[in-house]
Amino acid sequence: MEEVPVIKTESLSKRYGVLFWKKKNLSLDQLSITVPRGAVFGFLGPNGAGKTTTIKLLMDLIHPTSGSAEVLGKPVWDPSVRRRIGFLPDAPAFNGLMTASEFLNVCAKLLKMSKAERKKRVPEVLETVRMTASADDKLGGFSRGMLQRIGVAQAILNKPDLLILDEPLLGLDPYGRQELKRIIREQNKLGTTVFFSSHILADVQEICDHAAILNRGRLLCSGKLGDLLGSQGISVRLTDGDDLVRDLLPEAKECQKKGPHEWELTFEKTPDSEKRLQELKEKHAGKVEVVEQWESLEDFFFEKIEQDNGGEAGKEAKE
Ligand SMILES: Nc1ncnc2c1ncn2[C@@H]1O[C@H](COP(=O)(O)OP(=O)(O)OP(=O)(O)O)[C@@H](O)[C@H]1O
Ligand SMILES: [Mg+2]
Incomplete structure (x- = not known):
């Protein structure tokens, strides 16, 4: 029902x-x-x-x-x-x-x-x-x-x-x-x-x-x-991940060092990358965090308002 x-x-x-x-x-x-x-x-x-x-x-x-x-x-x-x-x-x-x-x-x-x-x-x-x-x-x-x-x-x-x-x-x-x-x-x-x-x-x-x-x-x-916001990719946060980062680096769009042994890598969102990263997360529990990166709601909001206002600066509407 x-x-x-x-x-x-x-x-x-x-x-x-x-x-x-x-x-x-x-x-x-x-x-x-x-x-x-x-x-x-x-x-x-x-x-x-x-x-x-x-x-x-x-x-x-x-x-x-x-x-x-x-x-x-x-x-x-x-x-x-x-x-x-x-x-x-x-x-x-x-x-x-x-x-x-x-x-x-x-x-x-x-x-x-x-x-x-x-x-x-x-x-x-x-x-x-x-x-x-x-x-x-x-x-x-x-x-x-x-x-x-x-x-x-x-x-x-x-x-x-x-x-x-x-x-x-x-x-x-x-x-x-x-x-x-x-x-x-x-x-x-x-x-x-x-x-x-x-x-x-x-x-x-x-x-x-x-x-x-x-x-x-x-x-x-x-x-x-x-569903409203577009995906900007998937990011993977590695703690104590110096060994993993070497394997992942060739496919990553972006890589940032966040701490002495901490890394954040961003990947295109494809069914393959999703599956692979999910497996990695399961294999290295506690070391790997997988987070979807979304378009910002603010960008989406202005885009929609500007479209509706026929291209006028929707930013006027900002507080
Ligand atoms: N009591 C009222 N009499 C006449 N018009 C009104 C009245 N209350 C609201 N309006 C008009 O209805 C429209 C929508 O107003 P509303 O207060 O619902 O907007 P809002 O989205 O809550 O805006 P805000 O973000 O400023 O709170 C506006 O054009 C406003 O001038
Ligand atoms: Mg109001």
């Missing part, structure tokens, strides 16, 4: 405004995407592409002009799915007079958690986002990154099946970004499907297995990262 996707939209379109105030163009134009269960899905596009509009439609915060959207196998307006989704909006507002712990308790009450559940779960999520030490501090005194962590904590309170995050990496320092990527990976390992928008393409490439690119309301591509 075919598995029900976690998110499925069909020709989903949105035009803001009513009657003669209508904007001419659709802000979202016939979007059809599928997010499979267990994916970490990066939703990409320049400013104004329609990412937040899509996310609001998925959260049933606005209504589509046409088309349909399902989450967790039900229409987005079905109340039974709401409690299974964790959501971080693009500009969350917090009551500065509440402490982190009070705020999360209110959120947990809204999720209809019992007192006993709240007592266990609130400290747990504070720990996950590494904010235990600030649990009793008022949100009004928190930095943007600290607030973002609290926003993420409320999104994972209900151990959601689906986590929808609108630009969760925005405004975070490199440590904050690392932490957030760790949290996304951890949640995903626990079985949560993650769908998030972002402009930080290197991070998306690092943690996502699927991505879609939107431009001016229209979908340019969507799918597994491995």
Whole structure:
């Protein structure tokens, strides 16, 4: 039996405004995407592409002009799915007079958690986002990154099946970004499907297995990262590999010495080279690491946007 996707939209379109105030163009134009269960899905596009509009439609915060959207196998307006989704909006507002712990308790009450559940779960999520030490501090005194962590904590309170995050990496320092990527990976390992928008393409490439690119309301591509991005070859990292490097060198495209006895060699990706390197890895466990080299998501993104803009510098869209 075919598995029900976690998110499925069909020709989903949105035009803001009513009657003669209508904007001419659709802000979202016939979007059809599928997010499979267990994916970490990066939703990409320049400013104004329609990412937040899509996310609001998925959260049933606005209504589509046409088309349909399902989450967790039900229409987005079905109340039974709401409690299974964790959501971080693009500009969350917090009551500065509440402490982190009070705020999360209110959120947990809204999720209809019992007192006993709240007592266990609130400290747990504070720990996950590494904010235990600030649990009793008022949100009004928190930095943007600290607030973002609290926003993420409320999104994972209900151990959601689906986590929808609108630009969760925005405004975070490199440590904050690392932490957030760790949290996304951890949640995903626990079985949560993650769908998030972002402009930080290197991070998306690092943690996502699927991505879609939107431009001016229209979908340019969507799918597994491995299918979207071209392979740049296979690289082999050798530890204590002075003997192996001599055998491999004649066929390698590139060879770099990484340490006293460490080497990195890159090969064309062919069925033969894949087989041979896999055998080498099995024979020399611990000494040989085989890694596929992909085109960068950033290059792929600009290529797609520039093509769609008819050759205009898509780089304008860069943050
Ligand atoms: N409430 C609104 N009323 C009218 N137009 C809107 C409204 N919200 C968004 N739009 C328009 O819809 C389009 C898509 O906006 P959206 O916020 O979805 O983009 P985005 O991809 O999230 O951009 P960003 O990367 O800047 O967050 C834009 O042209 C924007 O001007
Ligand atoms: Mg947005």
